[in-house]
Amino acid sequence: MIPKENPNVLIVDRLQFLGAIKRVSIFANKTTHQVKLRLAGSELNISAEDLDFSNEANERLTCNYDGNDLEIAFNSRFLMEMLNNIDSSEVKIAMSEPSRAGLLMPNSNENEHEDILMLVMPVMLNR
8 A cells, every 4th residue: 555644755866866776786785775864954974784794884865855864674675676676866755754655756747748756664673
């Protein structure tokens, strides 16, 4: 079921976001491929860590974010696959809370003959 209430909306440059996820995901846990997104104001912090090997990586991007501060984690492989299959220069991710699916879509629809909406399930945050 597609979540209806998604008050937290992130708009970010697709290629910058994809590049940051690619770089950070190298240090993610090899089983979960978890990357954590921390959103506050106009800042998106992307991080990953592999506790087994004491590896971690962080990257910061400027974004357009409207919503409450949020920390949510996704499987980096799924995010990269989705971002690789969207043509727009910016993507929009609409989220409600860390345990609920997010909606990923192009920010502007350059092709009026297609309507893209992807559902991305979060992974539980390592605490």
